[in-house]
Amino acid sequence: MSTISFDDVGQDLRRIMISGQLDAPGAKAIASQLLEFASGPRKAVVVDLSGVRFLASVGIGALIASAKAVSGRGGKMALVVDRGSTVMMSLEATGVDQLIPVFGRSADAEKAALA
Amino acid sequence: MPEQAKLGGVPSIYELPGIADGAEMRRASEWLDAACRENSVPSRQADRLVLCLHEVLANVIAHGGKRTQPIALRLEVNPDPSLCEASVTVSDGGRAFDPLAVPKRARPASLDEAPTSGMGLEIIRGCSDLLRYRHEGERNHLTFGMRWKP
Numbered sequence: 001m002s003t004i005s006f007d008d009v010g011q012d013l014r015r016i017m018i019s020g021q022l023d024a025p026g027a028k029a030i031a032s033q034l035l036e037f038a039s040g041p042r043k044a045v046v047v048d049l050s051g052v053r054f055l056a057s058v059g060i061g062a063l064i065a066s067a068k069a070v071s072g073r074g075g076k077m078a079l080v081v082d083r084g085s086t087v088m089m090s091l092e093a094t095g096v097d098q099l100i101p102v103f104g105r106s107a108d109a110e111k112a113a114l115a
Numbered sequence: 116m117p118e119q120a121k122l123g124g125v126p127s128i129y130e131l132p133g134i135a136d137g138a139e140m141r142r143a144s145e146w147l148d149a150a151c152r153e154n155s156v157p158s159r160q161a162d163r164l165v166l167c168l169h170e171v172l173a174n175v176i177a178h179g180g181k182r183t184q185p186i187a188l189r190l191e192v193n194p195d196p197s198l199c200e201a202s203v204t205v206s207d208g209g210r211a212f213d214p215l216a217v218p219k220r221a222r223p224a225s226l227d228e229a230p231t232s233g234m235g236l237e238i239i240r241g242c243s244d245l246l247r248y249r250h251e252g253e254r255n256h257l258t259f260g261m262r263w264k265p
Contacts, residue, residue: 021141023140023141023169024140024169024173025137025140025141028137054165054169056166056169056170056173056235057170057173057232057234057237057238058173060234061230061231061232062231064226064229064230064231065231068226068227068231071226071227084159086162086163086166089162089242090166090242093238093240093241093242094237094238094241095222095223095237096229099229100226
């Protein structure tokens with residue numbers, strides 16, 4: 001199954017960690033929490049997907065909804081994804097990698113989200 | 116279970132029993148993953164097949180109507196010495212639907228324009244090297260596959 005958690009770094013950054021399979025049942029299990037966590041007070045949000053093995057379209061929809069929520073309150077969201085993974089493949093196939101910044105290293109993602 | 120043509124120890128044919136739902140989709144993915152491993156399909160290609168299968172099944176379940184059952188899956192592997200190929204055919208008795216006839220959706224120019232649903236077909240198109248559709252015997256037969264150099 002999938003799991004989700006977060007930690008806050010200072011006043012500005014929230015790291016959200018997701019692991020497991022974001023297939024239809026996995027994505028549905030975490031979608032509302034992802035949106036809730038992303039809608040918190042921190043302007044910069046990094047979603048770490050390096051522990052996700054599989055990202056279906058339902059999961060991508062959840063990421064887009066969260067990125068819109070962050071953007072709607074003037075913040076930025078960035079993703080951490082292993083290059084060459086199937087998760088990256090899903091993002092590229094849908095063009096979402098062009099809409100939400102994607103990085104291989106969390107430090108780079110955090111820098112982009114805080115910029 | 117239909118006749119079980121074997122690829123090694125794992126059947127090359129799989130049928131989704133009962134009402135297809137998320138749990139059944141996951142079991143189908145596990146079958147495909149095991150069948151790919153059994154046949155030395157590289158993990159990257161196997162992952163792409165599983166991803167496409169997931170999206171195809173999600174579409175069949177969501178849009179195929181109530182008469183989709185049974186949904187039958189068949190894996191075929193052609194270990195050609197010059198170019199290997201692995202393909203999966205998904206057959207269902209739901210409404211006739213040719214995904215190849217659906218126009219490609221324009222990429223959203225911004226996050227604001229991005230949809231939050233309906234991206235399964237983009238994944239199937241973007242992740243597969245071959246895609247074929249036919250409607251025969253009142254059933255949809257959609258084949259998707261991957262090719263790789265050995």
